[in-house]
Amino acid sequence: MKQGIYTIVGHEPLTKDVYRMVLSGDTSAMTMPGQFIEIGLPGFFLRRPISVCDYDESTITIIYKVVGQGTDVMSKMQKGETLDALVGLGHGFEVERSGDDPLLVGGGVGVPPLYHLAKRLLAAGREVTVILGFNRAAEIFYADEFERLGARVVVTTVDGSVGVKGFVTDALPEKFSHVYSCGPMPMLRALYGATQGVGGEFSLEERMGCGFGACMGCSIMTKNGSRRVCKDGPVFDKEVLAWQI
Amino acid sequence: MADLKVTLSGLELDNPIIPASGTFGYGYEFAELYDINILGSFSFKGTTLEPRFGNPTPRIAETPSGMINAVGMQNPGIDRVISEELPRLKKCFHKKVVANIGGFSVEEYAECCARIDREEQVGIIEVNVSCPNVHNGCMSFGTDPLGISAVTKAVKAVTKKPVYVKLSPNVTDIVPLAAAAAEAGADGISLINTLLGMRIDLRTKKPVIANRMGGFSGSAILPVALRMVYQVYEAVKLPIIGMGGVTSARDVIEMMLAGATAVEVGAANLIDPWACPKILAELPAVMEQYGITSLRDIIGGAH
Numbered sequence: 136m137k138q139g140i141y142t143i144v145g146h147e148p149l150t151k152d153v154y155r156m157v158l159s160g161d162t163s164a165m166t167m168p169g170q171f172i173e174i175g176l177p178g179f180f181l182r183r184p185i186s187v188c189d190y191d192e193s194t195i196t197i198i199y200k201v202v203g204q205g206t207d208v209m210s211k212m213q214k215g216e217t218l219d220a221l222v223g224l225g226h227g228f229e230v231e232r233s234g235d236d237p238l239l240v241g242g243g244v245g246v247p248p249l250y251h252l253a254k255r256l257l258a259a260g261r262e263v264t265v266i267l268g269f270n271r272a273a274e275i276f277y278a279d280e281f282e283r284l285g286a287r288v289v290v291t292t293v294d295g296s297v298g299v300k301g302f303v304t305d306a307l308p309e310k311f312s313h314v315y316s317c318g319p320m321p322m323l324r325a326l327y328g329a330t331q332g333v334g335g336e337f338s339l340e341e342r343m344g345c346g347f348g349a350c351m352g353c354s355i356m357t358k359n360g361s362r363r364v365c366k367d368g369p370v371f372d373k374e375v376l377a378w379q380i
Numbered sequence: 381m382a383d384l385k386v387t388l389s390g391l392e393l394d395n396p397i398i399p400a401s402g403t404f405g406y407g408y409e410f411a412e413l414y415d416i417n418i419l420g421s422f423s424f425k426g427t428t429l430e431p432r433f434g435n436p437t438p439r440i441a442e443t444p445s446g447m448i449n450a451v452g453m454q455n456p457g458i459d460r461v462i463s464e465e466l467p468r469l470k471k472c473f474h475k476k477v478v479a480n481i482g483g484f485s486v487e488e489y490a491e492c493c494a495r496i497d498r499e500e501q502v503g504i505i506e507v508n509v510s511c512p513n514v515h516n517g518c519m520s521f522g523t524d525p526l527g528i529s530a531v532t533k534a535v536k537a538v539t540k541k542p543v544y545v546k547l548s549p550n551v552t553d554i555v556p557l558a559a560a561a562a563e564a565g566a567d568g569i570s571l572i573n574t575l576l577g578m579r580i581d582l583r584t585k586k587p588v589i590a591n592r593m594g595g596f597s598g599s600a601i602l603p604v605a606l607r608m609v610y611q612v613y614e615a616v617k618l619p620i621i622g623m624g625g626v627t628s629a630r631d632v633i634e635m636m637l638a639g640a641t642a643v644e645v646g647a648a649n650l651i652d653p654w655a656c657p658k659i660l661a662e663l664p665a666v667m668e669q670y671g672i673t674s675l676r677d678i679i680g681g682a683h
């Protein structure tokens with residue numbers, strides 16, 4: 136983990152309320168896809184946890200949805216302004232566990248952290264299928280970006296306006312070696328049920344006090360005992376999650 | 381040269397800065413970030429006799445200039461703290477630690493303190509009396525002078541280490557509670573713990589915190605904490621560890637002027653993991669700005 140001041144070098148809406156922001160600064164603390172950053176915003180006490188969508192030697196890309204006051208303030212920030220962030224937080228997706236033809240499943244704003252993961256898997260020569268689930272056409276983002284990377288992309292919409300009508304679980308391929316996912320809990324639960332017998336890793340969300348393991352604000356009970364979403368996760372082996380609770 | 385040294389019941393501290401219980405774990409998250417030996421000491425996560433998972437999530441909410449937590453005293457239990465956490469801590473922290481102890485009955489507090497009494501790494505026992513008393517209709521020990529007195533006496537009977545009673549601010553008058561601790565033999569007073577608070581989510585129209593209410597802390601509570609430290613300093617002749625909303629060197633000095641001998645820093649560590657080293661780094665310059673050469677000299681200076 137590192138704390139740094141990051142300059143906004145790119146910022147634009149992808150849909151009505153989803154924005155992409157590119158931050159320039161020290162990215163040396165990033166070690167794996169699926170990690171997150173904690174953004175400090177002027178006027179707000181706690182930082183906002185946001186997944187890293189993509190990163191390189193000098194930039195971090197995030198994609199966020201405006202849901203409350205903090206993300207609203209973020210959406211009004213301009214290129215050239217700076218943000219204080221803690222970077223390189225949490226345990227992310229393990230690229231080495233993918234097998235030959237991994238499946239990536241994202242729901243809504245759970246899609247972003249899968250992007251850098253897809254990049255890494257494709258660079259390692261894997262056959263990558265990505266299922267992106269949204270409610271309706273107007274909410275879709277990043278399908279083209281995943282396609283441009285060279286992944287096979289399937290979009291599902293609940294209202295059927297684009298792609299497969301229904302949920303991500305209605306579009307599962309017959310065979311895949313490992314499943315990586317991030318999205319709302321009901322989606323993860325359905326996906327868990329539909330991917331029995333195949334290994335996988337799911338990224339979770341919790342309200343956070345610190346984001347680096349100090350406060351126990353984000354603890355969940357797993358089959359192996361209590362774990363912190365911010366430090367032991369956010370990405371967990373799907374089999375250790377206590378689905379019955 | 382600015383003199384930062386202070387003494388708590390015979391324990392000399394290089395400086396008054398002590399990360400507060402529950403915001404610093406058992407130290408090593410922070411030891412990865414900086415040399416925690418620069419701190420005066422630190423107060424470890426509230427520890428109980430039995431392991432506790434704590435409350436369901438969400439456990440955290442934001443407030444204007446602060447936060448609410450309902451962690452619910454998650455901890456691995458006193459025996460694992462002694463067998464695992466303290467030996468691990470010893471490798472990265474060479475000073476005496478403040479052992480923060482919670483409990484749900486007088487016997488539990490006493491048993492926990494008896495076990496930690498044997499640990500030479502522990503310099504001070506900080507007894508958190510804000511927990512509900514399960515044998516007394518779950519009323520908090522900390523809001524009842526008789527409860528505080530009983531816990532303090534029971535703990536003092538089993539340990540030779542200095543006992544600091546950590547008071548809850550959720551009372552009409554803090555003075556009788558501090559006095560009860562003092563009469564029962566406490567060596568010092570720690571205050572304040574968190575204020576009971578809540579937030580409601582406008583989207584769901586329900587409390588944000590799963591447990592509905594939680595402990596409110598952070599910058600917003602500084603004035604309440606200062607007032608209570610000031611009142612207790614006036615009423616009770618015991619050293620005080622002051623805390624509540626401290627985020628800067630100026631806040632530290634203000635807290636000491638109110639009557640604190642040492643100062644705990646809580647929520648600030650969560651939003652800036654380097655908060656304590658930054659406060660330490662800025663202290664000498666701020667002292668100079670206000671003509672202070674020794675921190676010892678300003679304790680209770682506002683009275």
Ligand SMILES: Cc1cc2nc3c(=O)[nH]c(=O)nc-3n(C[C@H](O)[C@H](O)[C@H](O)COP(=O)(O)OP(=O)(O)OC[C@H]3O[C@@H](n4cnc5c(N)ncnc54)[C@H](O)[C@@H]3O)c2cc1C
Nearest residue numbers: 181184185186198199200203204205206244340341342442
């Ligand atoms: C590990 C992790 C990764 C995330 N990645 C993304 C992402 O890539 N894109 C994205 O759009 N969102 C992401 N989120 C959710 C994002 O953190 C919240 O939407 C955001 O904090 C809301 O802030 P706000 O001020 O607008 O909302 P408010 O409701 O005004 O915020 C009040 C408080 O609640 C917290 N909070 C509110 N909703 C959430 C939530 N869903 N999860 C955690 N804390 C919350 C805020 O951080 C803040 O402390 C992620 C959450 C976590 C835990």
Ligand SMILES: Cc1cc2nc3c(=O)[nH]c(=O)nc-3n(C[C@H](O)[C@H](O)[C@H](O)COP(=O)(O)O)c2cc1C
Nearest residue numbers: 400401402426449508572573597598624625646647
């Ligand atoms: C996440 C969190 C957990 C806490 N856990 C404990 C605890 O276990 N025992 C205790 O005595 N106080 C606990 N506290 C209270 C703090 O030690 C401190 O008294 C209080 O937060 C006021 O200081 P602050 O405003 O600097 O945070 C906790 C506070 C926070 C924010």
Ligand code: FES
Nearest residue numbers: 345346350351365
């Ligand atoms: S948010 Fe503090 S431990 Fe996870």
